[in-house]
Amino acid sequence: MAPPAPAALLVLLLHCTLAWLGPPSAPRIYLSYKELLKTRSARPFTFGFNSSDYRILLLDQDQDRLYLGARDYLLALDMHNINREPLLIHWPAPLSHQAECRLAGKGQRGECFNYVRLAEPLNRTHLYVCGTGACRPVCALVHRGWKSQEYLFRMVPRSQEPGKGKCPYDPRQSSLATLVNGTLYAGMHVDFMGTDAALFRTMGPRPAIRTEQHDSRWLHDPVFLRAHVVPDSTERSDDKLYFFFREKALEGTVGAAVLARVGRVCLNDDGGQRALVNKWTTFLKARLVCSVVGEDGVETFFDELRDVFLLPTQDEKNPRVYGLFSTLGSVFQGSAVCAYPLSAVRAVFNGPFAHKEGHSYQWVPYTGRVPYPRPGACPGGTFTPGLRSTRELPDELVSFVRSHPLMYEAVYPVPRRPLLVRAGLPYSFTALAVDLAAAADGRYEVLFLGTDRGTVQKVVVLPKDPGVPAELTLEEVEVFESPASVTSLWISAKRHQLYVSSDVGLVQVTVHRCAAYGPACADCCLARDPYCAWDGQHCAPYSPGSARRVRRQDIKHGDPVRQCRGYNRHKQQLAEQVQFGVEGASVFLECRPPSPRTQVRWLVHSESGSPRPLPQERVLLLPPQGLLLSPVLLSDEGQYQCVGTENGYKRPLRRLLLRVLPRGLLEGPPSPVCHLPWGPLRSTRWGAQRRTQPPRAP
Incomplete structure (x- = not known):
């Protein structure tokens, strides 16, 4: 728990208009694509051939393979690391079929290719695959071998057959298919014009x-x-x-x-x-x-x-x-x-x-x-x-x-x-995957939601009151370098991996990024991520089988006072920083909260220790970065403290000592050394540490 602040600092709280609290749906952390790659928790898959329209078709947990369908290609990837050399089958539509497709008035939107839309296990060694075939659906058998270690992935010769009723004609039309005991159940539009939709059962006895x-x-x-x-x-x-x-x-x-x-x-x-x-x-x-x-x-x-x-x-x-x-x-x-x-x-x-x-x-x-x-x-x-x-x-x-x-x-x-x-919101959700995560205080539903702007949100469902669930958005990450709508989302709960595909590519993402929540135990506890816990030194992945007593996790209440006793004090020793302003100009006091759910308030007192109110007519709150004081007066000098409150837990976020330079000081020729009442000023930067030694006599 943070040490108590001086009494003078606690006397004055600013008016509610100077406090800011983010929307409850805002993610606790947001990572850009570059920031996500720096966490080493994501692996983008790049395919060198001229292909597109990636669809995750099947997670083969037995052989540790992920089968990915694309335009003219079917790929088998390693589920542990999708960047390992893939096994691939080049499966384009015959040139004659492509020509017929264009003669029929198609092709303006890329329909005259073979888009792989189905890959289902037929038995222990073979897959049944189907593609649109340039608006002429086709299916075939693929030999995948007995084990993942076998470098075997090839189409069975002379196994191709018409795919009507098994795969759609148009790659833009949604469809469903599942193979059960050798019988295929599929729902789609079955004709070239897309007017006859049906649920089919084919194959089997x-x-x-x-x-x-x-x-x-x-x-x-x-x-x-x-x-x-x-x-x-x-x-x-x-x-x-x-x-x-x-x-x-x-x-x-x-x-x-x-x-x-x-x-x-x-x-x-x-x-x-x-x-x-x-x-x-x-x-x-x-x-x-x-x-x-x-x-x-x-x-x-x-x-x-x-x-x-x-x-x-x-x-x-x-x-x-x-x-x-x-x-x-x-x-x-x-x-x-x-x-x-x-x-x-x-x-x-x-x-x-x-x-x-x-x-x-x-x-x-x-x-x-x-x-x-x-x-x-x-x-x-x-x-x-x-x-x-x-x-x-x-x-x-x-x-x-x-x-x-x-x-x-x-x-x-x-x-x-x-x-x-x-x-x-300026975006919509396009794909969904769910995991039941085991935490120290129970099991929690975790929703992974793909968006049409190429991000994935992670949301935990909390039992707020009996029968009335609540939810918190833990994070949002950009999974593609260029914005692209998420088309499919699959999760491997066993491996704690999420697989995200779009028209432009595929990304393998770990379900947790615990270190991104912050360096303190309170940050880890307030995040309320079932995949993360405080291990005594860091916010680290949580393992239900671990017997370590030092781990701290509280998903239901998110109470750092109870969970982080003994771990917070050394993290809250904030050094006071000096910031300079010029009389009559503007000065920005920065304070970034660790979470959108943190309510930020400012406390101010003079160097003599007496509290005083901020002139609200000259203060502009700029959430969530801080506040702008304009114009600055000499009387504004003093100590400013930014205090954050989240889930009832208060802690100082930043301490600033504001020094105001007189306006006349800037008139006349510049001097390399300016002797001020509190000592010489030499190339002081934004946020420089406050001088602790008394100034020398001139």
């Missing part, structure tokens, strides 16, 4: 099926984002594919052009026998809601789903779903992150179906008889043990599914508010 074609009740101009297979019970026949997308709204009462959706299908769906032949018979969808309620009771919705992250829990049937949303309106623009337990999603799918009725065709809950077995149930599952295939479903049930794919109730986050909200 089961028949190829898709969503109903050109039926807006099923899919209405969707943008597909993510897909995950989640078990719904201990019975594997109940396993379902949950997929996330956004689409144009059908519900006329919501007033939004686009809504966020979660859909699901059974993995063992074989389509119908007479209706919905080769179509999903278990397809259902529901609205995902992320909103805030204002003081006037008006609910503001974030409807544009941008990214989704699933965080596993101890219960494999109930992972935690994180959604990144943005608004669509021109008046209010913002972003938000909401979290949903999958049990909340499952509860909505077990609720009422949406139905249009009445002369105005309003959406209401369906109150008629629901066919048995319940629409959306999987054959051979917990509730349908005697059903062997969806082809045995009654015609009544299949007809009901075709006309009622939408659930009436929406999925709300738990608790019923976002984890994070940002509004009125």
Whole structure:
């Protein structure tokens, strides 16, 4: 804890207009690209060939490889160090296909190349990869070897095949794909013109099926984002594919052009026998809601789903779903992150179906008889043990599914508010990754958010009050030399590494930069970073398995008084610095707070020790750098102290002794030595240490 200041310094606090506190959403530290590289916590990957549009396609934890797709190239990188020599496959589209693409009116925006969009493990030794193929999708097998040490990464000869229904035609269109037990599930626009969007199942032993074609009740101009297979019970026949997308709204009462959706299908769906032949018979969808309620009771919705992250829990049937949303309106623009337990999603799918009725065709809950077995149930599952295939479903049930794919109730986050909200910012969030970090006082959700200006923010979610989460932005770092929107964000919690890609490149970033918070124990404790702790000498990475008693960490409260007892005193001995001003001119007193959450106040007293107020009519606060005193009078001489308060913890940040030079002193020819009342002045710099020896007699 800092030593008590002299009583005279504590008598006077300036008026609240001379105190400054940064916005709560401001990051504690901001590192430019050059500053980030100096921390040695980032490795940018540079690819010498003429390529672009980098997409992280797969983190292979078993072989310690990262598979990166780019224009005309597929690369395998070392997850420990992406700058090691990569394994690469040059996979351009044939010249004839490029020519046909240009003849069809494409190519103005670079469509006539092969953009790799899919890389999924087919087995222990091979990958299944797909690319746009100059608007002619193509897929192939890649032999990756048994171990990462094998320098093996090559395309299997004569393995290329058409990729329709597996990869989009247009590289700008979003798509999703996941390979499960040799079966590929993919969502995309399947035609050259981009008018037919569908969720497909191809490959594998089961028949190829898709969503109903050109039926807006099923899919209405969707943008597909993510897909995950989640078990719904201990019975594997109940396993379902949950997929996330956004689409144009059908519900006329919501007033939004686009809504966020979660859909699901059974993995063992074989389509119908007479209706919905080769179509999903278990397809259902529901609205995902992320909103805030204002003081006037008006609910503001974030409807544009941008990214989704699933965080596993101890219960494999109930992972935690994180959604990144943005608004669509021109008046209010913002972003938000909401979290949903999958049990909340499952509860909505077990609720009422949406139905249009009445002369105005309003959406209401369906109150008629629901066919048995319940629409959306999987054959051979917990509730349908005697059903062997969806082809045995009654015609009544299949007809009901075709006309009622939408659930009436929406999925709300738990608790019923976002984890994070940002509004009125000059940027938007584009990508999301989440880690559950183990700290000394519990486990904390840490959000990593990519932005459209090429930065990544790290945010920790704190349990402020029961059921009411709070969040703190720990840092924001520029990960690219030139601003570029983050396209994909992947995290390896095991290695504490974050992988960030954009159109211009790829960067590997460590999830912590503890030394950047400051040299003192208080700085480390106030940062409240679950990855960092005070080890007795430095702010260092925290290891849950460490048995060292000296480590100090308090994420929940951030209390340096309790955590840093005995470690703060020697850090707070600030040397008093001398600063000179000229009578009638202006002088700037600098004081940079260690954090935007630090409230800065100025204390002033004369050299005799008596406190006095600052002339507020001549003081201009310039947050967060300091204050400007203009014009300066001889009576302004004295001792100035800048005091910072954060989370109830006070400490001096800077002590200045202001000396004012008389105006007449500067008139006449310059003299190498000026004899002043307090001694000679010789080439004194800004911030020079205060003279401690008495001046000699002239």
